[in-house]
Amino acid sequence: MTLQETLTDTERLAELDLDTLRRLVGLVAHDPDADPFPVTGWDAVVWTVGNALQTSHFLVSAFGMELVAYTGPETGNRDHVGYVLRSGAARFVITGGVDPASRLLDHHRRHGDGVVDVALEVPDVDRCIAHARASGATVLVEPHDVSDAHGTVRIAAIAAYGDTRHTLVQRTVDGRTYDGPYLPGYVARSSSYRRREGAPRRIFQALDHVVGNVELGRMDEWVDFYHRVMGFTDMAEFVGDDIATDYSALMSKVVANGNHRVKFPLNEPAIARKRSQIDEYLEFYDGPGVQHLALATNDILAAVDALRAEGVQFLDTPDSYYSDPGLRARIGEVRVPVAELAERGILVDRDEDGYLLQIFTKPIGDRPTVFFELIERHGSLGFGKGNFKALFEAIEREQERRGNLDGPRNLDGPRNLDAPGA
Numbered sequence: 001m002t003l004q005e006t007l008t009d010t011e012r013l014a015e016l017d018l019d020t021l022r023r024l025v026g027l028v029a030h031d032p033d034a035d036p037f038p039v040t041g042w043d044a045v046v047w048t049v050g051n052a053l054q055t056s057h058f059l060v061s062a063f064g065m066e067l068v069a070y071t072g073p074e075t076g077n078r079d080h081v082g083y084v085l086r087s088g089a090a091r092f093v094i095t096g097g098v099d100p101a102s103r104l105l106d107h108h109r110r111h112g113d114g115v116v117d118v119a120l121e122v123p124d125v126d127r128c129i130a131h132a133r134a135s136g137a138t139v140l141v142e143p144h145d146v147s148d149a150h151g152t153v154r155i156a157a158i159a160a161y162g163d164t165r166h167t168l169v170q171r172t173v174d175g176r177t178y179d180g181p182y183l184p185g186y187v188a189r190s191s192s193y194r195r196r197e198g199a200p201r202r203i204f205q206a207l208d209h210v211v212g213n214v215e216l217g218r219m220d221e222w223v224d225f226y227h228r229v230m231g232f233t234d235m236a237e238f239v240g241d242d243i244a245t246d247y248s249a250l251m252s253k254v255v256a257n258g259n260h261r262v263k264f265p266l267n268e269p270a271i272a273r274k275r276s277q278i279d280e281y282l283e284f285y286d287g288p289g290v291q292h293l294a295l296a297t298n299d300i301l302a303a304v305d306a307l308r309a310e311g312v313q314f315l316d317t318p319d320s321y322y323s324d325p326g327l328r329a330r331i332g333e334v335r336v337p338v339a340e341l342a343e344r345g346i347l348v349d350r351d352e353d354g355y356l357l358q359i360f361t362k363p364i365g366d367r368p369t370v371f372f373e374l375i376e377r378h379g380s381l382g383f384g385k386g387n388f389k390a391l392f393e394a395i396e397r398e399q400e401r402r403g404n405l406d407g408p409r410n411l412d413g414p415r416n417l418d419a420p421g422a
């Protein structure tokens with residue numbers, strides 16, 4: 001067995017190194033030859049939104065991402081536009097329908113702004129698809145080559161929870177690595193946006209994990225899917241009381257690929273006195289989907305300051321979280337005084353391997369669905385289990401403000417803006 005621990009091309013381009021990645025996202029050595037479904041890492045998180053132009057601008061101006069490529073009518077794509085954004089090793093593709101008949105518009109009508117595709121880079125698409133098919137996965141797109149002047153990429157796609165998919169992208173075909181800005185059909189594009197003076201060069205360096213919300217009773221089914229179809233293994237498990245507040249509860253399990261670059265926590269609602277945040281998500285996304293994306297940063301304080309200055313809203317952490325005498329005993333020594341964390345509402349958690357700092361934004365679209373987490377790891381490979389209760393109580397306060405904590409939503413409210421006189 002040959003353990004591999006190598007940088008991807010995107011990581012190299014982003015000037016990241018192995019030590020940084022071990023600390024940032026918990027990268028471990030792995031033998032892809034012994035893996036039935038080897039995954040190199042994330043390829044891209046593909047979103048469909050109501051206004052791709054403006055969402056991409058928001059991610060560039062507020063989240064410090066860089067526009068690197070574009071597809072749209074000007075490049076011969078009459079169906080939709082797509083903006084490719086980078087921050088370190090992380091790549092987002094923001095798409096929106098242009099042709100009124102575009103299927104992206106149907107997706108958006110149902111789900112609102114959200115993630116349609118968590119695309120993964122793999123060394124051998126055909127091998128992955130053969131294993132996925134034999135394991136009972138739904139193959140949405142058969143392996144095929146796409147080419148342009150920059151070379152050839154081999155891609156396929158399998159279905160995941162809800163309308164979410166995993167496109168598998170093989171960027172080296174017959175010994176030649178594709179050297180275009182993203183995929184065939186996309187052209188290089190940059191933005192004239194200029195960072196504010198003093199803003200960090202990058203707010204985040206990589207993607208740490210992508211969380212899926214699934215229906216009550218379906219979590220184990222999807223954990224099994226990632227085990228069976230994609231050869232992922234368990235990382236951690238949080239069940240029942242660990243993440244229950246007085247009112248609501250959820251269950252969560254985490255699976256990861258061999259080198260731990262790709263980590264998928266999966267949540268399902270648990271029976272409780274009131275509706276959980278997962279129930280609210282499932283109602284407003286109209287089904288299972290991506291709940292949050294954790295962005296790995298090496299300076300969460302600077303990141304939060306920069307994001308707040310751009311108007312990004314975070315969940316409030318109550319003062320009691322920091323005044324709790326148990327907190328200091330639980331977290332021990334961290335790199336900054338607790339007062340600095342309290343000022344920004346940053347949460348801390350520690351386990352046997354180290355600690356992590358984390359904070360969560362409010363939902364970034366109009367519906368109470370997808371949001372971001374910022375995470376700064378210092379040895380801990382956890383997901384902030386010790387903070388779940390404080391975090392969920394903060395989310396419940398927001399749910400309460402939206403009128404979504406008690407029972408079903410009020411159907412008599414002003415919902416239909418097409419109504420006469422609306």
Ligand SMILES: [Fe+2]
Binds near residue numbers: 209
């Ligand atoms: Fe998370």
